[in-house]
Amino acid sequence: MSTPRKPLMAGNWKMNLNHLEAIAHTQKLAFALNDKDFDRVEVAVLPPFTDLRSVQTLVDGDKLRIVYGAQDLSQYDGGAYTGEISGAMLAKIGCTFVLAGHSERRQYHREDDDVVNAKVQAAYRHSLTPILCVGEGLEVRRAGGQVAHSVAQLDGALRKVGAEQAASIVLAYEPVWAIGTGEVATPDDAQEVCGALRSRLAELYDAEVAAGVRILYGGSVKSDNIAGIMAQPDVDGALIGGASLDPGEFVKICRFGELSS
Numbered sequence: 001m002s003t004p005r006k007p008l009m010a011g012n013w014k015m016n017l018n019h020l021e022a023i024a025h026t027q028k029l030a031f032a033l034n035d036k037d038f039d040r041v042e043v044a045v046l047p048p049f050t051d052l053r054s055v056q057t058l059v060d061g062d063k064l065r066i067v068y069g070a071q072d073l074s075q076y077d078g079g080a081y082t083g084e085i086s087g088a089m090l091a092k093i094g095c096t097f098v099l100a101g102h103s104e105r106r107q108y109h110r111e112d113d114d115v116v117n118a119k120v121q122a123a124y125r126h127s128l129t130p131i132l133c134v135g136e137g138l139e140v141r142r143a144g145g146q147v148a149h150s151v152a153q154l155d156g157a158l159r160k161v162g163a164e165q166a167a168s169i170v171l172a173y174e175p176v177w178a179i180g181t182g183e184v185a186t187p188d189d190a191q192e193v194c195g196a197l198r199s200r201l202a203e204l205y206d207a208e209v210a211a212g213v214r215i216l217y218g219g220s221v222k223s224d225n226i227a228g229i230m231a232q233p234d235v236d237g238a239l240i241g242g243a244s245l246d247p248g249e250f251v252k253i254c255r256f257g258e259l260s261s
């Protein structure tokens with residue numbers, strides 16, 4: 001059965017590529033994407049904050065077929081918060097998406113569910129689409145707690161988020177043990193948690209919201225392992241870290257989004 005959800009392939013550059021490197025990278029990516037016919041997959045890049053202006057200039061000037069977003073935002077809307085970047089600033093520079101709750105933010109910056117929830121709400125206040133990341137660490141996986149853990153993170157992040165807003169969210173299931181390690185979850189592993197997240201959305205909201213939300217898989221995605229993951233009924237794309245730094249490889253991965261739709 002074909003899915004009504006348009007696949008999304010999002011490249012999270014993490015703390016890589018300065019603003020000059022971002023220009024060269026985006027140009028290579030744009031050339032490779034426009035060279036093929038990518039109509040049925042949405043392609044996004046999530047550069048560091050300092051690259052956003054470079055990416056915006058290329059996307060707007062050359063009418064590129066990619067959208068872009070940020071890797072984080074402040075839970076506050078403005079004022080004396082040194083070092084923070086507000087949702088309003090991201091919206092003004094043309095961001096579509098913003099990550100919330102990435103495991104590296106949870107781990108290295110101690111962002112808990114309350115902070116993630118505040119950031120999700122901040123994103124909505126500025127018409128940004130949150131890509132909410134959830135996923136378990138190795139200990140939880142070994143104990144078989146991956147579904148309960150990921151669903152609890154979803155519940156925490158969606159507190160006080162109404163159905164209309166939740167309908168536009170993007171979820172990303174990223175098992176922490178598979179991020180940057182070369183260990184990729186099996187397609188069944190990905191489906192188990194992505195399916196549970198969709199079921200939870202139906203409980204929290206309704207079947208229509210659940211059916212419309214895109215759920216990505218992330219964790220050591222490459223062009224040689226994406227096909228099986230994209231074949232799963234509740235997986236609608238990927239959040240790609242390391243492999244998104246190679247434009248050719250990233251475009252190959254995006255092609256699987258196109259094929260799966």
Ligand SMILES: O=C[C@H](O)COP(=O)(O)O
Pocket residue numbers: 012174178179180181218219220221239240241242243
């Ligand atoms: O945001 C992306 C994920 O953390 C996955 O990163 P990775 O593809 O390098 O494992």
